[in-house]
Amino acid sequence: MTDRPPLPPFTRETAAQKVRGAEDAWNMRDPERVALAYTEDSRWRNRAEFPVGRAQIVEFLKRKWNRELDYRLIKELWAFDNNRIAVRFAYEFHDDSGQWYRAYGNENWEFDAHGLMAVRHASINDMRIAESDRKYHWPLGPRPKDHPGLSDLGL
Template sequence: MARPPLPPFEQDTAAQKARMAEDAWNSRDPEKVSLAYTEDSLWRNRAEFLQGREEIVAFLRRKWDRELDYRLIKEVWAWSGDRIAVRFAYEYHDDSGQWFRAYGNENWEFDNQGLMRRRIASINDVPIAESERKFHWPLGRRPDDHPGLSDLGL
């Protein structure tokens, strides 16, 4: 099943693909998110290596069980052909109430149907005070009028 926009990407289609990924991840629905990846998709997330949708779903369940009130913003950094590089930040708190902002970069590679066949993510978590939070929209999709990373100085 095709997942437009399809490669080769241009500025607008790369931005559309990044926003679609952001929206899906902000849903915190592992099954929904996994459908954007090929059946045998390869991931490196921090120091964890995954292959296939089943492992992706299990990973995302674990992630969102411990990263509470998760809110994410993605921004395209570069694109070429079937690849897109994004930078991102997300905020969450753990079960003790400590807030974090995670900063990272992802490299994505897509098949000709627009499914991501490879995702390589490098991420760093920074503890923040609740008063330092910048992502305040209700859980779910980031509103269109909410500032992006560059607008927030991130």
């Protein structure tokens, strides 16, 4: 099995690296690539869906990014301990009618010894926003290194 650094046990620095790596990957919106960060039998809770394993994760992400258009995400480390990381996040997207949303949430992650995520619990709330209230304007793809994070944006 190939390791996916950084590996647990996490330090503040390595936990922050893991969070930024996940953010960058999700902002690429490539389900197959994102799924490689999870164990073969990874268990998720995402809103009211409970994907298990990479194949279900890929299908979930395809549906998600077909619905959530122009998706841009920022994650922030909240806490960490040994092989667990807690994250808060906010992302912006619009639906096919052009209505913009900002989704706010928290995630709890648990990693195996190889640095793959075995468990992901996400709680998410959506809020309608006007296009003029958007805060994420970078080109599609990873957030630029100089773009403010959640705390800097007052989120």
